[in-house]
Amino acid sequence: MPSFETLDLIADLYVPILALLALASLLKTAFMSRWRMLGTHAAMVLLGLLTAYGLMFVDIHLQLWPILELDYSTHTAVAVVMVIFLIIAVKKYSLIWTGSFGGYILLMLYQGYHSIADVLTTAVAVALLVLPAVFLFYKNTRASVYK
Numbered sequence: 001m002p003s004f005e006t007l008d009l010i011a012d013l014y015v016p017i018l019a020l021l022a023l024a025s026l027l028k029t030a031f032m033s034r035w036r037m038l039g040t041h042a043a044m045v046l047l048g049l050l051t052a053y054g055l056m057f058v059d060i061h062l063q064l065w066p067i068l069e070l071d072y073s074t075h076t077a078v079a080v081v082m083v084i085f086l087i088i089a090v091k092k093y094s095l096i097w098t099g100s101f102g103g104y105i106l107l108m109l110y111q112g113y114h115s116i117a118d119v120l121t122t123a124v125a126v127a128l129l130v131l132p133a134v135f136l137f138y139k140n141t142r143a144s145v146y147k
Contacts, residue, residue, distance in 0.1 A: 007111055014104045015075055018082035025089040041089055044137045048081030051129045055122075065121065073114045073122040079104055080126045084134060 029038040059072040086097045
């Protein structure tokens with residue numbers, strides 16, 4: 001079994017890797033000159049990140065998660081946003097994105113970073129706020145970068 005430090009490094013790299021994959025997808029869309037899709041996808045990512053970090057800001061000031069004796073997981077929130085985007089933008093790897101997110105959650109639980117309740121409440125809150133807008137954006141493009 002890898003050491004705590006090795007697993008910590010893997011956990012620390014997960015969200016940046018997702019962000020790089022999302023950026024690569026956006027760049028591919030630009031190189032394909034699919035400007036409307038690029039705008040839509042970029043707006044999805046930005047809205048998602050604003051939601052994830054906005055909830056963090058609200059939680060810091062209103063102490064919503066601590067009221068429930070929980071901890072808002074910013075890493076989970078951003079991972080949810082990136083995975084949702086990648087599922088839409090690069091559909092053919094949807095199972096990989098979903099599986100990697102599940103593995104990431106298990107890794108965070110194993111490492112003791114958050115409780116299952118922390119992760120679930122964060123993921124559900126972000127998804128409930130992001131998905132309606134994503135469906136509206138997606139309705140406008142109806143296509144992914146990679147089929």
